[in-house]
Amino acid sequence: MRPYEMMVLVSSELEDPKEEIGKIEEVVRSxxxxxxxxxxxxxxxxxxxxxxxxxxxxxxxTFKLDSDEIEELERLMSLRPNVYRQMIVRLDEE
Structure with missing residues (x-):
């Protein structure tokens, strides 16, 4: 697994944006x-x-994920209606 960093921009109209961010964390774990x-x-x-x-x-x-799964993560993020934008970059190995 490689380390990655992802910046997400979610809707400010949500009652609890932290809940949406928690769901995104769950997508990474899944x-x-x-x-x-x-x-x-x-x-x-x-x-x-x-x-x-x-x-x-x-x-x-920041998270670690197999490089094969990054494309699927980007696809799943694009399906979330409350996520306006996301950007994933690979970090240097520790």
Missing amino acids: LGGEHSKTDIWGKRKLAYPIDKHTEGFYAVM
């Missing part, structure tokens, strides 16, 4: 990943509107 930590940045103004929304809730997650 693919056989090991969730390390989540750093919640909170609600921020977007640089440009996304689907007529001007604010979003940011979080950065």
Whole structure:
């Protein structure tokens, strides 16, 4: 397994955005990943509107996952209606 970092931007209109982030962590675990930590940045103004929304809730997650599962993770994230954007980068090996 390799270490990865994922930044997610979820809807700021949710009652509890942390609940949605918890569900995303569960998706990582369901693919056989090991969730390390989540750093919640909170609600921020977007640089440009996304689907007529001007604010979003940011979080950065670190986890380990097989490289074969990254494409499936990206697919599953794109199916979540409350996730506006996500970006996954591979970290250097420890």
